Amino acid sequence: KQEVTQIPAALSVPEGENLVLNCSFTDSAIYNLQWFRQDPGKGLTSLLLIQSSQREQTSGRLNASLDKSSGRSTLYIAASQPGDSATYLCAVPLTTDSWGKLQFGAGTQVVVTP
C-alpha cells in the first residue's frame, strides 16, 4: 500500500528565503508525482507534475526533483514571498490500479513573513 509523508508539517520563513519542502513515498512504482498548493478555504491548484522518467521539473520560481529509487521528491521555492503562504501537498497515483486516483501526503503549511 502506498503511503506518502511530508516533512515538515509546518514551516515559517522570512521573505526572500528559499523554501525546501519534502515528500516521501513508500512504493517507488509510480507514474508521476504532483505538487499542489491549497490556500485556506480554497481548492487545490496544481503546481508541477513530474513524470516518473523525469528527475526534475521547473516552473518559474518552483523546482521539483524526483528520486524514485529513494522514494523522495523535493519542492524548492526560490526567493519566497508572502503570497507563497499556503499548504503544499504532494500526491502520487495509487499503484494498485490504473485509475489515476491520487494518494496525498498530509501537507506542509508554509508561512512567509514580510
Place this chain on the structure above:
Amino acid sequence: DTAVSQTPKYLVTQMGNDKSIKCEQNLGHDTMYWYKQDSKKFLKIMFSYNNKELIINETVPNRFSPKSPDKAHLNLHINSLELGDSAVYFCASSPDRGGNTEAFFGQGTRLTVV
C-alpha cells in the same frame, strides 16, 4: 474560465437529510473523481468514474453515491447525513484513467452536518 466547478461552495444541513453536490468540468476529460478532506486536512479518494465505469473506494459508506448524467458531470449524492460526514468534498478530473496525467481540482464544498 473555471475548469472544474462545484456547487454549492458551502452546505449546512441537519442530520438525516439527503443532499447533493454538483460537479462539472469543461476540460473534456474522461475521468472524474470525488475526494474527501477531513478535519485534519487529509485528502482521501472516494470514487473514480470513467466512461460509465465506477470504482468505489471500499471505505466509503453506501450512503454516498456518485451519479454521472454525462462525461462532463459527476454529482455526489449523500443519504441520511451523519455528523461525521462533515468535511470538505473536492471534485477532480484528469484526461484519462491511466494514472500518468495531471489532475485538476474544483474549489471544494464545505459540508457541515448539525
